[in-house]
Amino acid sequence: MAAPALVALAHGSRDPRSTKTITALVSEVKAMRPDLRVEKAFLDLAKPGFQTVVDRLVKAGYDEIVVVPLLLTEAFHAQVDVPEAIAEATTRHPGLQIRVTSILGLEACFLEVLDERLREALRHSRVRELDALVLAAAGSTDPLANQAVARLARLWGTHHKLPVSAAYASSAPPATGEAVRAFRAEGRRHIAVASLFLAPGSLVDRASELALEAGAVAVSAPLGAHPEVARTILARYAVGAVELVPV
Template sequence: MTAPALIALAHGSRDPRSKATIEALVAETRLMRPDLRIEVAFLDHVRPSFETTVNKLVRAKFEEIVVVPLLLSEAFHAKVDVPEVIAAATASHPGLRIRATKVLGLEHAFLEVLDKRLREALSAARVRELDALVLAAAGSSDPLANQAVARLARVWGAHHKLPVTAAFASTTPPATGEAVRAFRAEGRRHVAVASMFLAPGFLPDRAAELAIEAGAVAVSEPLGADPEVARTILARYAVGAVELVPV
């Protein structure tokens, strides 16, 4: 019996760095499971669309698909966009079974990737001392999604025994610049910012710009095509594939 195909479904961005990063992440995932059919799709801005990728798999005679949303929060895109495109694809292909997993989310294992990216940024900036941290994320109109970021920030800060604040790149306060300035107002002069984003784009760039303007000593790159993220994609797939098995 053929295993279900895996679609790694990203939001999409007009920034070409974002698409390149997502494609590199999917390539990393394929290396770990060469036996699986793994495809990429995007909700908006770039190709291939979800519809295009589903049609491709249907032509290849796949009858079951597991969709792993490459999203870090259970917010609007996860609750609205993903179900909508899956419903449309299911309606277009009678008999096709599609199962969406939960999003990548804010796994504690991602803190190891965050630390790796931050060490790279600190090394590049020749910074050896820190007295505060800011965890920068996209932010959401959903307060529960923002609370999840704040909880992860507390875990991260406790691990490093440093004060930490969650900051957001969208409309939710505080912005990264505000968070850095608040720490500096307390007398802390070595504030670093870690980017809890999956790939480069407008929001992480804006968060970094505001942080540097406010006096941050370093800002890390997004998580990117890290093996830990790829392993999480496959863990989500495994659960989704089991859920497709008839009871």
Template structure:
């Protein structure tokens, strides 16, 4: 029996660097599971679209698909956009089963990626001393999603024994610049910012700009195509594939 196809479904961006990074991440997944049919798709703004990828898989003979949403926050895109897109495609293709897994989310293991990217940024900036950290994320109108980011930030700060603030690029304060200025108001001068984003784009760029204007000594790149993310995608897929098995 053919294993279900895997669609890694990202939101999409007008910034071409975003799609390039997602494509590189999915390439990491393919390296780990060359036996699977694995495709990249986007909800909007980037190509290929989710609908076009589903149609391609159906034409290739797949009647079971597991969708892994490449989202870090369990907010509107996860709760509304993804289910709506799946319902639309299921209705278009008779006999097709599509199972959406949990999002990538806020795995503590991702803190290792943040540390790696931050070390790279500190090395480039020739910074050897830190007295505060900021965790920059996209942000949401859903307060529970923002609270989850704040909890992850506290866990990260506890690990490094440094004060930490969560900051958001949209929807809710504080912005990265505000978080950095708040620390500077406390007398801290060596403040670094980690980017809890999957890929480059407008929001990470804006967060970086605001942080540096406010006096941050270094800002890390987004997480990017890291093997830990690829392993998490496959772990989500494994659960979704099992859920497609008839009871």
């Protein structure tokens, strides 16, 4: 019996850089587990859509699917969009079993990826000294999602023994520019910003623009198609696949 198919479900974006990054990330997952059927899908704004991918898998004979939401926080998309998409798919395909795993979330191991991306940005900007850090995320109207980012920022700051502020590209203060200016008001002049986003897009661009305008010395690229992220997707899949096994 074939193992359940893995669908890596991203929100989607009109920005082609985002789709390209998700495609590269899923390719990384496939390279790690060539024995699995691995597909990418999007909730909105990009193709292939989730229902299209489900139809394709059912046609190929799969009756079990593990969906890994490529989301960093438990905000609206995780709470509403993903369950609605799953409900539609199971209604359209009676007998199909779909297990949705936990979101990617804010794993502590992602701090290593943030550090790697930030080192790249610092080398590019020829920066050798830092006295403050800003962790930039998308932001949400859900305070619990923002609090999760703030907790990760504190953990990151403790690791580097530097003051860190969480900042948000939308829906919640402070914006990245405000966070940078607050540190500069304290007399700090070497402030770098790490991008806690999975892929490039307009929010990332805006957060970067505001940070640089406010005086940040460097802004990192998003997490992107990093092996650590791919391994986390596979870890989520493993749990979901076990949950599909009859007891």
